[in-house]
């Protein structure tokens with residue numbers, strides 16, 4: 419058996435559903451696309467992810483020869499209704515930034531160790547264009563919504579890719595978009611216009627980006643501020659957004675299949691009530707939220723902000739007492755978004771809380787949000 423076959427067998431044994439291999443040549447179209455849309459992707463290009471280096475693996479490891487791309491099926495089990503519409507499936511499956519002591523990190527580590535034991539030097543910390551690498555390795559095809567789809571699964575998959583210094587047997591690329599020609603369901607369903615045409619997405623308008631990338635001290639001018647027109651479209655999403663995948667005919671078979679319940683998620687679901695997240699204590703955040711949500715958000719105040727937006731969008735006056743508590747939070751970010759949510763819910767009770775808050779509010783940001791909320795009631 420060749421090393422390529424050994425690698426594929428080992429990966430399948432680890433639980434990956436598909437394995438493909440491509441060369442470590444650069445991805446020039448991807449690099450050109452990123453550079454031509456710096457207004458949308460500047461934050462990413464300048465971030466510690468360094469995607470332009472990942473898109474040219476030999477620039478980081480001159481001996482790079484091959485990319486091994488892997489698909490992990492994350493939709494073999496059902497996700498609890500309580501979490502759907504709040505947290506995107508990829509985050510429920512703990513796909514990204516998974517540490518080595520958690521299952522997806524451990525699986526990745528075992529794969530790396532196998533490659534090293536078989537004579538491959540594996541590149542460190544390269545953020546590849548993984549969807550594109552997987553398409554070039556012939557294991558997925560693109561959808562117009564910019565996600566990639568694995569045959570028999572759909573787009574609820576995790577792609578992992580390793581760059582190695584060994585020449586392997588390369589698979590036939592499957593780079594073409596494979597959607598029904600007339601289908602535009604994802605573009606029509608995107609609430610913010612982020613997905614503005616086939617294969618074109620403006621991340622700054624994407625709900626997912628705004629829920630977890632909109633944090634202070636991020637490069638490229640990204641801050642924690644979410645513009646009001648985006649807030650209104652966020653619905654109840656607090657981490658990610660699955661809308662453009664949920665409407666897709668290519669995901670329906672799996673979404674409608676009767677699947678066994680994920681017991682871990684079923685147990686965690688009760689901890690993610692929006693009112694709990696709004697007035698989140700440090701202890702609850704560490705013990706109950708972080709064990710599931712350790713991906714991108716680095717401070718509990720962003721979960722609180724997102725919960726405030728979600729409650730405002732639900733618009734139920736029953737949440738006014740929770741928001742009245744949040745408008746006294748030590749974090750100005752939380753107070754500001756609680757004010758916005760109270761303004762969205764409206765009515766006399768909300769107005770009185772906002773007016774009282776304004777008399778002692780010291781933060782310019784929270785003051786502005788409170789005044790805007792009052793003006794809108």
Ligand code: SF4
Pocket residue numbers: 607608609610611612613619623624625626658659660661662663
């Ligand atoms: S994830 Fe949501 S907001 Fe982002 S492009 Fe898809 S539908 Fe639009």
Ligand code: SF4
Pocket residue numbers: 561562563564596597598601602603604605662665666667668
């Ligand atoms: S919704 Fe239609 S156009 Fe969009 S990715 Fe799915 S099949 Fe393709």
